Amino acid sequence: MLLPDINILVYSHRSDVPDHDAYRGWLEDALHGAEPVALCGPVLAGFVRIVTHPRVFTPPTPLEEALRFVATLRSGPAALTPSLTEHHIDAFLAACHGGRVKGAMISDAYLAGIALSLGCELVTADRGFARFPALRWRHPFDD
Template sequence: MPDVNVLVYAHRQDEVVHEAYKHWLDAMVQGPQPFALSVLVAVAFVRICTNPRIYKVPTPLPIALASVDQIANHPNCRIVSPDTNHWQLVSRLCRATNATGKLVADAQHAALAIAEGCTFVTRDSDFAKFANHGLGWKHLAF
């Protein structure tokens, strides 16, 4: 399950690490293994890429949505979203790791990956906080 940063770097050609992340994402999507795409990650990707406060030239909405659709419509993709127990798991992770601020959003992504039995792939080393609490994760830093 890729994190928001993986999708953003793979999509935005103006990111220095674009080629490496695009190669990784393409290999995952085109590979033989099933993979998950979080609705939370997909929404955050569109929010970030289309935001003129983040990018001088933001991604047009139709292109951002099409990028997500291209991944989501792949036959090996499983779309995952929070269930009714999501809050309890997020809350437990926040308490266990003293997650505040930005780490609360990280706990939300970690909780979904844990609930779905997915390995979370991210450039963000902060996810190491959740490794002792059930998160399987891979630090993908190029």
């Protein structure tokens, strides 16, 4: 099962970011592929938070447009929205210790914990996830 990071969704949605077409193509292919694509709540919420923020994008994505994008993603044939269990907290804590994280990296450890607890391969443009030794991850263009 694949778990796209927030950055994959942002780069797929915003046409004003570098490599938008390539990210969008990867995401569309994944959502229509054979392997399930986990769209977890924290990633979807993070996507909406970032693209609608006026200090991140000028102009920001209108909220309704961002929510439509989320709905479109969730309607993909391979998409699923997994429920999180208490095990993701244990995996998060282990990722914090194993990755020796602090500050802004805590969000990455939380996402790593989700991926580990669900048995997912994280797909991200952030190569910093290499700091989590137990995590299976890759850049979408490394296929």
